Amino acid sequence: MKDVAARAGVGLKTVSRVVNGEPGVTPDTERRVQEAIDALGFRRNDSARVLRKGRTASIGLVLEDLADPFYGPLSRAVEEVARAHGALLINGSSAEDPDREQELALALCARRVDGLVVIPAGDDHRYLEPEIRAGVATVFVDRPAGKIDADVVLSDNHGGARDGVAHLIAHGHRRIGFIGDMPRIHTAAERLRGYRAAMEDAGIPVEEAWTSLGVTDPERVRRAAEEMLSGPAPVTAVFAGNNRVTVTVIRVLAELSRPVALIGFDDIELADLLNPGITVVAQDAALLGRTAAERLFRQLDGTLLAPERIELPTRLITRGSGELPPAE
């Protein structure tokens, strides 16, 4: 900038004014400055700008795994909102590791992001308290914050799972399996709770062998499914706790000779083209992201609101697999 000023033969501040489109510069001067900028290939150093102004016009997104098809649209939605507010998005994956989540979130704070959208991996977010006090806007998505009071945007995991399982019961099933992620993950726990609630509503006692928790890699999901599908009284329907589990279960069922009903949590691409189509409890990832981001910017606008818990409804999409009758 100094160089530009020297070349244009004007003061430093005048260049600054031109760069920022501030008023109070003669067209002639502006032209000279602009020429110097072009000639030198000058680009304002935003780091210095941030240092001076305090705001960075960037927000951070901590999510679980960008490669998971569920988070792509969510991330994209956050980005679009950020863009509409002139902000950039910095993101990172926690890989479901609480330590890594914390490391990432704090690194983003050190970069002085204006706000933070966090998909929690851990269940204790007190480490963010100093940052929030220091003015970093914060919204949690998909899972609630742990041990601090903050904005949260969730899907109705409990209700969605309950409705899905009730749907299976309505189609005549009584022995229904549930395969889900580790219960320390909030969404997994809520979906399990929904499963149990639906069963209880129908007066069906849940047998130990019907639920499988904490399995996450395909090989173990496969074994879990095979187990509950064998024996003298196998389950006649399976409720899959997330998209990855659903995919694996589809594979297992495809190898089976008898039809087994299936409903999965989270929608899956091409689910309608399988035979039968896969019935799912769908959540709107993009809407989750958009809602969270908008709330973040409202915090930043100073339209300060008390922390709130927003729960978005899920949608049961029937495609065939969830409407299969029990095969006794």
Added chain:
Amino acid sequence: MKDVAARAGVGLKTVSRVVNGEPGVTPDTERRVQEAIDALGFRRNDSARVLRKGRTASIGLVLEDLADPFYGPLSRAVEEVARAHGALLINGSSAEDPDREQELALALCARRVDGLVVIPAGDDHRYLEPEIRAGVATVFVDRPAGKIDADVVLSDNHGGARDGVAHLIAHGHRRIGFIGDMPRIHTAAERLRGYRAAMEDAGIPVEEAWTSLGVTDPERVRRAAEEMLSGPAPVTAVFAGNNRVTVTVIRVLAELSRPVALIGFDDIELADLLNPGITVVAQDAALLGRTAAERLFRQLDGTLLAPERIELPTRLITRGSGELPPAE
């Protein structure tokens, strides 16, 4: 930091030393400083640090659409490499708009990212020349850079498409359709070229009605597919130019009474579970991202190398749909 120094009763620089783990501080002093840091919830301001040091330890990723399942793993791979080098990843979507790509890339440069991984939307990247001269490491992925000399990491789009189409020919097809994206997109053009090459190798003249270019939204892809599948001499096989096209074509074929062979470029989740399974030419998105990122950091390490064009092989995965014989 000033506050910390005051509270600990030491000089500014001493605090800096403690924060950065530099040697030359008595354990006793260090403890006092550490206490002050904890008490005040101090976190170093990386903006200032950047300003002083010149390096930001962050890299930018400009991609097409984070919601596209192809870019999720790619982005994640770049992130992992960045993380291994202690860098953060800032990313944004160009939405296939050259202006937006430029805006984004320059915004990242203004943030003084150390390097830039770009999935080009436009075909003229001379706007990056001043930045590259200023020391911003740059690697292009998935599509080549336009009008500048830079590192490029690509899939073998031409060869992959040629092999795929040759596979169809080998199974007896002669009337083979091609549905692809706008030819101004390099990958689309290369795949089209591959299609034509395979046909020419087999001595099959390509009829106008068999190729459909530039269609991208599902509705128009559908119409294009229906068109080439009707008439007196419909195509007996379709080569789909990318994952989104493939999905739409699968839907169209599912409504058809006669079997039509299909091979798609890019792998699709669940492709093996459809009936028939979908044969695809798969590229390794994660490997693309990893290769590009590693090359970026080698530029930054100063292991300076001449710009290079790296082409990664594709893989034909046969699952059934590509092996259907022509239904005459």
Added chain:
DNA sequence: CTTGCATCTGACAACGTTGTCCAGGCTCTA
């Protein structure tokens, strides 16, 4: 006791930008 050396500590400038404030030149009016 003095000197020399090693170790630890702090004052200061600089990074590149922007906000504040003032100077100088201009126009307009009396």
Added chain:
DNA sequence: TAGAGCCTGGACAACGTTGTCAGATGCAAG
């Protein structure tokens, strides 16, 4: 033509950090 008021342009400090360098302190050896 002089004074008031407006507009443009520039000097300077400040943002929070780190590199440089010199001063202070302590200890050992002469």
